[in-house]
Amino acid sequence: MKKAVILLSGGMDSTTCLAIAKQEGFSCYALSFDYGQKHSVELTAAKNIAQHFQVTQHEIVTLSIGNLSGSALTDPDTLVPDYVESNLIPSTYVPARNTTFLSIALGWVEVIGADTIFIGVSAIDYSGYPDCRPEYITAFQHLANLATKTGIAGRSIDIATPLIYLTKAETIRLGHQLGVDYAMTISCYRATQDGLACGRCDSCTYRKKGFQEAGIVDNTQYQ
Amino acid sequence: MKKAVILLSGGMDSTTCLAIAKQEGFSCYALSFDYGQKHSVELTAAKNIAQHFQVTQHEIVTLSIGNLSGSALTDPDTLVPDYVESNLIPSTYVPARNTTFLSIALGWVEVIGADTIFIGVSAIDYSGYPDCRPEYITAFQHLANLATKTGIAGRSIDIATPLIYLTKAETIRLGHQLGVDYAMTISCYRATQDGLACGRCDSCTYRKKGFQEAGIVDNTQYQ
Numbered sequence: 001m002k003k004a005v006i007l008l009s010g011g012m013d014s015t016t017c018l019a020i021a022k023q024e025g026f027s028c029y030a031l032s033f034d035y036g037q038k039h040s041v042e043l044t045a046a047k048n049i050a051q052h053f054q055v056t057q058h059e060i061v062t063l064s065i066g067n068l069s070g071s072a073l074t075d076p077d078t079l080v081p082d083y084v085e086s087n088l089i090p091s092t093y094v095p096a097r098n099t100t101f102l103s104i105a106l107g108w109v110e111v112i113g114a115d116t117i118f119i120g121v122s123a124i125d126y127s128g129y130p131d132c133r134p135e136y137i138t139a140f141q142h143l144a145n146l147a148t149k150t151g152i153a154g155r156s157i158d159i160a161t162p163l164i165y166l167t168k169a170e171t172i173r174l175g176h177q178l179g180v181d182y183a184m185t186i187s188c189y190r191a192t193q194d195g196l197a198c199g200r201c202d203s204c205t206y207r208k209k210g211f212q213e214a215g216i217v218d219n220t221q222y223q
Numbered sequence: 224m225k226k227a228v229i230l231l232s233g234g235m236d237s238t239t240c241l242a243i244a245k246q247e248g249f250s251c252y253a254l255s256f257d258y259g260q261k262h263s264v265e266l267t268a269a270k271n272i273a274q275h276f277q278v279t280q281h282e283i284v285t286l287s288i289g290n291l292s293g294s295a296l297t298d299p300d301t302l303v304p305d306y307v308e309s310n311l312i313p314s315t316y317v318p319a320r321n322t323t324f325l326s327i328a329l330g331w332v333e334v335i336g337a338d339t340i341f342i343g344v345s346a347i348d349y350s351g352y353p354d355c356r357p358e359y360i361t362a363f364q365h366l367a368n369l370a371t372k373t374g375i376a377g378r379s380i381d382i383a384t385p386l387i388y389l390t391k392a393e394t395i396r397l398g399h400q401l402g403v404d405y406a407m408t409i410s411c412y413r414a415t416q417d418g419l420a421c422g423r424c425d426s427c428t429y430r431k432k433g434f435q436e437a438g439i440v441d442n443t444q445y446q
Contacts, residue, residue: 062285099370111293149312
């Protein structure tokens with residue numbers, strides 16, 4: 001059975017990726033990160049989701065980068081802002097986050113003998129983070145094969161990004177068809193420990209808009 | 224004053240890199256990792272070295288990848304082997320280690336407004352790890368600029384590898400000229416908690432050979 005590592009934050013996109021990987025017949029190894037995020041309740045969601053989808057293994061890696069990231073998502077002195085329409089990268093940006101997550105996934109891929117990493121990035125309804133763009137993924141794909149024993153042995157490691165050109169609404173429709181229960185997922189950057197969403201941060205804004213556009217009932221629990 | 228992040232393991236190569244960065248006039252931000260390595264005494268060396276070189280800041284990031292790395296350096300059930308001449312990548316290989324370390328350094332570079340990362344890789348006297356080769360570094364350099372706000376803003380992030388084409392002997396001679404006291408550094412994969420080296424692992428073998436070829440007294444403390 002072919003194996004894949006799935007980056008699983010506990011949000012909508014990564015959960016949809018997991019559902020896609022399952023449907024494609026992968027034995028799924030879910031990988032989550034405790035990196036000092038204020039909305040660490042997403043890890044509880046990730047655990048429940050991993051269990052629901054009966055993944056082969058779920059690992060939560062601790063990564064003490066909170067001090068180094070200068071992000072509103074980790075810095076106790078910087079509030080997570082409400083969504084504002086802008087071309088600027090918002091303060092919720094965590095520098096090099098996807099690169100770090102993909103790197104650790106890459107190590108795990110080698111150890112378990114997998115050849116695919118799923119990451120739920122989208123370059124459509126997103127906050128302008130540089131590490132969600134197709135050209136970034138292509139560069140990581142190239143790096144992955146130079147960085148590893150697997151690559152040297154001539155086997156290619158695939159960075160699978162099935163959502164990269166999908167709007168949030170399209171992702172939701174796809175997940176819906178695959179039977180994803182989005183009530184299990186947490187997107188909110190200011191989620192309470194009970195998993196209630198603020199409804200006003202970037203992440204909530206894109207999520208709400210997605211459900212509206214998809215014409216699917218939004219069963220997110222708001223504060 | 225220009226700033227750089229220096230990946231500092233506490234070994235010879237990274238310490239030489241730090242000495243080079245200091246000499247080049249950088250304000251140095253040293254970055255070490257507690258990733259479950261058995262020879263964690265190298266972190267004590269890293270602390271002493273960082274202090275000795277009066278770095279601006281030294282951070283030790285915890286990274287719980289021990290379970291995922293399948294390496295003799297982290298797995299309690301796999302012994303670190305003696306050096307054997309071979310074309311195979313040895314069991315001390317930690318998959319995607321340099322990619323993970325460079326990724327976290329990349330995040331820190333953005334936060335402190337630096338534009339250089341020093342990494343002490345060498346493609347000459349080394350264990351054949353894929354992530355020490357020039358083509359790997361070139362690929363990471365390319366990725367770094369696509370992955371970051373800094374790169375998007377048109378400023379380039381430089382991955383500095385001053386030792387990449389140096390033999391271990393040449394590195395030691397260079398460090399010697401710069402006043403590096405290699406007795407402060409720990410290379411051994413089986414170092415005791417007192418910092419005594421085994422003299423027989425890959426890392427000790429390259430180190431010993433380096434001192435011999437450089438014609439410089441080896442003041443490493445062996446068991």
